[in-house]
Amino acid sequence: MRLPAGLQAVILDLDGTLVDTAGDFVVALNLMLHDLGLPAIDHGFVARTVGKGSEHLIRQTLAQSQDEAGVARLYDQAWARYQHHYLAINGEHAAVYPGVAEGLARLAALGLPLACLTNKPTAFARPLLERKGLVGHFRHVFGGDAFERKKPDPLPLLKACEALGSVPARTLMVGDSLNDAQAARAAGCPVVLVTYGYNHGRPVHEVPADGYVDRLDQLQPAG
Ligand SMILES: O=C(O)COP(=O)(O)O
Numbered sequence: 001m002r003l004p005a006g007l008q009a010v011i012l013d014l015d016g017t018l019v020d021t022a023g024d025f026v027v028a029l030n031l032m033l034h035d036l037g038l039p040a041i042d043h044g045f046v047a048r049t050v051g052k053g054s055e056h057l058i059r060q061t062l063a064q065s066q067d068e069a070g071v072a073r074l075y076d077q078a079w080a081r082y083q084h085h086y087l088a089i090n091g092e093h094a095a096v097y098p099g100v101a102e103g104l105a106r107l108a109a110l111g112l113p114l115a116c117l118t119n120k121p122t123a124f125a126r127p128l129l130e131r132k133g134l135v136g137h138f139r140h141v142f143g144g145d146a147f148e149r150k151k152p153d154p155l156p157l158l159k160a161c162e163a164l165g166s167v168p169a170r171t172l173m174v175g176d177s178l179n180d181a182q183a184a185r186a187a188g189c190p191v192v193l194v195t196y197g198y199n200h201g202r203p204v205h206e207v208p209a210d211g212y213v214d215r216l217d218q219l220q221p222a223g
């Protein structure tokens with residue numbers, strides 16, 4: 001699809017958009033659950049649950065076997081174990097999606113400044129992009145802890161636009177989920193969704209967007 005005319009910058013989501021990280025989440029969560037003596041989760045659970053940040057993911061994971069009080073009691077220990085394991089394996093069970101490196105290179109060649117905006121903690125996001133050879137494309141990397149609120153709140157997008165020096169209406173958000181689309185709409189940014197990501201386990205075409213692409217390198221310069 002053609003990029004909107006007059007574009008000033010592009011903001012890209014990470015998990016499910018640039019990198020298939022479901023394997024990393026499964027491994028780190030299951031090591032955490034093992035430490036806590038709790039039953040394991042599977043790939044399908046991760047694909048349905050990822051995208052709303054680590055706190056949400058850990059709470060939902062604990063809720064598979066715990067009531068509300070159990071989740072509250074175990075949360076701090078779970079978060080510490082999760083962080084330890086995730087940082088140790090970050091990127092080992094994750095793969096860059098086909099067309100991503102080419103697509104980012106093309107956007108950069110058009111002179112568009114790029115920001116990565118994910119709900120993943122910044123301390124997980126930056127090393128992952130480095131390990132996968134993608135970090136050099138980005139002027140900024142903002143994690144879920146970079147601002148006061150996370151996507152689907154528009155705040156992180158508005159802050160990213162500010163950092164990029166772009167007007168929201170001329171800043172494209174590229175993501176994989178309703179979370180990204182809602183944040184983009186509320187910020188006044190056009191949004192394109194990739195068709196291969198997670199989208200909370202739902203078909204992505206259910207989510208209204210300005211376009212859908214099967215690969216990032218399908219984003220073509222405006223005609
Ligand atoms: O929920 C997460 O940790 C990350 O999700 P996102 O990169 O799709 O924003």
Ligand SMILES: [Mg+2]
Pocket residue numbers: 013014015016017051175176177197
């Ligand atoms: Mg995502």
